[in-house]
Amino acid sequence: MALRCASIWVSAKTPHFHLGVPGLQGKQYGVVSELKLPKREFCCSAVVTGQPITHLDDEKAHAPGVGSSSAVNPAQEIEPRVLPKDLSFLPKPLSASDLTPSPGDGTKVRVAYQGIAGAYSEAAALKAYPDCETVPCDQFESTFKAVELWLVDKAILPFENSLGGSIHRNYDLLLRHRLHIVGEVLMTVNHCLLGLPGVRKEELKHVLSHPNALAQCEMTLNKLGIIRINADDTAGAAQMVALGGEPDIGAVASSQAAEIYGLDILAEKIQDCKDNFTRFLILAREPIIPGMDRHYKTSIVFALEEGPGMLFKALAVFAMRDINLSKMESRPQQKRPLRVVDDSNKGSPRCFDYLFYIDFEASMAEPRAQDALGHLQELATFLRVLGCYPRDNIIYG
Numbered sequence: 001m002a003l004r005c006a007s008i009w010v011s012a013k014t015p016h017f018h019l020g021v022p023g024l025q026g027k028q029y030g031v032v033s034e035l036k037l038p039k040r041e042f043c044c045s046a047v048v049t050g051q052p053i054t055h056l057d058d059e060k061a062h063a064p065g066v067g068s069s070s071a072v073n074p075a076q077e078i079e080p081r082v083l084p085k086d087l088s089f090l091p092k093p094l095s096a097s098d099l100t101p102s103p104g105d106g107t108k109v110r111v112a113y114q115g116i117a118g119a120y121s122e123a124a125a126l127k128a129y130p131d132c133e134t135v136p137c138d139q140f141e142s143t144f145k146a147v148e149l150w151l152v153d154k155a156i157l158p159f160e161n162s163l164g165g166s167i168h169r170n171y172d173l174l175l176r177h178r179l180h181i182v183g184e185v186l187m188t189v190n191h192c193l194l195g196l197p198g199v200r201k202e203e204l205k206h207v208l209s210h211p212n213a214l215a216q217c218e219m220t221l222n223k224l225g226i227i228r229i230n231a232d233d234t235a236g237a238a239q240m241v242a243l244g245g246e247p248d249i250g251a252v253a254s255s256q257a258a259e260i261y262g263l264d265i266l267a268e269k270i271q272d273c274k275d276n277f278t279r280f281l282i283l284a285r286e287p288i289i290p291g292m293d294r295h296y297k298t299s300i301v302f303a304l305e306e307g308p309g310m311l312f313k314a315l316a317v318f319a320m321r322d323i324n325l326s327k328m329e330s331r332p333q334q335k336r337p338l339r340v341v342d343d344s345n346k347g348s349p350r351c352f353d354y355l356f357y358i359d360f361e362a363s364m365a366e367p368r369a370q371d372a373l374g375h376l377q378e379l380a381t382f383l384r385v386l387g388c389y390p391r392d393n394i395i396y397g
């Protein structure tokens with residue numbers, strides 16, 4: 001592999017890395033031990049979360065945390081420009097292997113979110129439960145597991161964004177796990193371009209962030225001609241930039257992340273549209289009892305028989321009862337992606353098999369919603385109610 005890498009980003013647990021290759025955008029996945037790099041052809045710098053920058057090459061690889069900081073030229077040791085803030089007070093993100101319950105003191109609701117302190121998901125958790133204890137998790141799936149394993153009371157996850165659309169991964173995870181939607185949070189997301197103190201935005205060559213955040217800022221990043229590198233979350237990206245101390249690497253993250261990780265805000269509201277909203281859903285082990293006291297939403301997922309007009313008929317069960325649909329999403333059935341359309345005809349065409357996710361504006365306590373679901377059940381091959389929860393009409397800024 002004759003790659004000359006601008007940077008190699010090693011995440012908390014080291015096996016996964018992100019390569020920043022000049023001219024190549026997006027994430028390159030891999031395992032550090034599998035890198036086969038010709039001597040001298042490869043030089044890079046690495047950021048190990050929580051550790052100083054460590055030069056890696058196949059002969060002289062330092063143990064994480066042992067090596068000193070280095071830039072692209074391995075022969076030349078360069079001191080980081082800024083000393084990272086002491087971040088040891090921040091909680092370590094939970095990962096799927098953290099199975100030991102640590103239920104806190106029982107007085108506060110514990111809410112898991114993906115990312116680290118300063119992530120938008122954390123802000124959304126605090127909007128929903130201002131007194132809650134927020135629990136960082138390394139992946140979206142870890143937040144589901146944290147609830148299932150009773151490590152926390154609830155999880156909050158982003159499901160859609162006004163610029164980027166649906167976050168499909170979380171729709172798929174909803175079906176794989178047996179949690180219930182108990183609330184939603186609509187939140188304004190204002191992305192900032194962050195850099196080390198004293199750096200100008202024109203000096204940036206690379207920018208790190210969550211892929212959804214990078215996608216929401218496509219036009220600004222294109223104008224600046226910056227190479228994008230995916231990170232697990234926006235705040236994690238800010239932390240890596242602070243710890244890395246490389247002046248030409250910035251992050252897309254919140255102003256709060258800038259404050260926590262001691263970075264400068266080089267530009268504000270860099271998303272492609274001024275108004276940028278993310279809708280988060282709150283998940284719990286038990287459903288809430290639906291009421292009629294305020295406006296509710298119900299989220300369902302279903303599958304249908306193949307045939308003309310099947311989806312039309314399924315949607316009509318809501319239209320007939322004057323129930324408004326606020327969202328629809330279709331996802332391939334991952335375990336049964338194809339289906340034979342006509343069994344009697346050998347070699348007959350096959351088509352993708354889909355699941356349909358729908359949010360409708362009614363409470364399960366209302367007879368019209370119960371009737372609509374009863375009717376849908378007659379048409380559907382599969383139906384699950386994912387949750388009935390109060391609608392969030394307030395866009396928090």
Ligand SMILES: O=C(O)C(=O)C[C@]1(C(=O)O)C=C[C@@H](O)C=C1
Nearest residue numbers: 119120121158210212233234278
């Ligand atoms: O990385 C974060 O800060 C997140 O909370 C994740 C996330 C996302 O996945 O969409 C949440 C909201 C914003 O739309 C951008 C990023």
